[in-house]
Amino acid sequence: MLSKLITRESILKNYLQHYIKRCASTNPQTGRLKAAKQLVIPASEQGFFNYERNVSRDKNCPNPQVKGDTPYRFMVRRLGHAYEIYPLFFLFSAWFVCFVVVSWWSFQKIEVWVDRSQETAPWSWNKIRSNYWKSKKVLFDPEGIMNKRLEIMEVLQDEMLEAAKKRGLK
Structure with missing residues (x-):
């Protein structure tokens, strides 16, 4: 029954509609918002200077990626080369699984009056x-x-x- 309702043409049509809506969005700005005021660098200074806002708590920014601004990002930001925290993840995961199993088992007993x-x-x-x-x-x-x-x-x-x-x- 479902194969009669969803055909290849309907999937393609829906995909194209969503793609066109996404491309024709009224908000073409992607990524971080630029600062309204930029500092002017004196001509005598050497090097690269780029001033950006810290958007980690900005509600207007869709996904502010700042390393370490949330507990999850703090824990996983260096997983590619910080192998010393792998045991912490393993221990936390094992503790959480044991906690859930023991809690579930405890509430299956007669003595718990819920x-x-x-x-x-x-x-x-x-x-x-x-x-x-x-x-x-x-x-x-x-x-x-x-x-x-x-x-x-x-x-x-x-x-x-x-x-x-x-x-x-x-």
């Missing part, structure tokens, strides 16, 4: 009786030792729940 709109906690025996052995307990359990039902504990929890209801606590 939704406080309900009166009973997520670890209430009424809620977890049918699937407590399936919940996340440890990060690495290849043998599945932690995923076993404990029938003795279930009987004990049922008795404790009945006793609490008789006393009026639940």
Whole structure:
């Protein structure tokens, strides 16, 4: 269906329209803005002198590229020849990945009570009786030792729940 809607001619037509609009723009100025006032160099001075504005915070300039003006540019401006900061990037990336994994894993556990709109906690025996052995307990359990039902504990929890209801606590 999509191949009938998008043909080679329609793609070419759209490309040409966008190209013409871009070329016929009312703002032909590209790059950095020139300073309104240029310093006049005395004739006795030797050498090259060019005064430009620092446009790193100028909202009118589309993409002011100034080395080191933002944290990202500060970190990546010398990647081509500064190999000593590669371990920093690796360590930061590894830390970030570990942080995301541990945070995600922590919120999968029963003990974290995110939704406080309900009166009973997520670890209430009424809620977890049918699937407590399936919940996340440890990060690495290849043998599945932690995923076993404990029938003795279930009987004990049922008795404790009945006793609490008789006393009026639940």
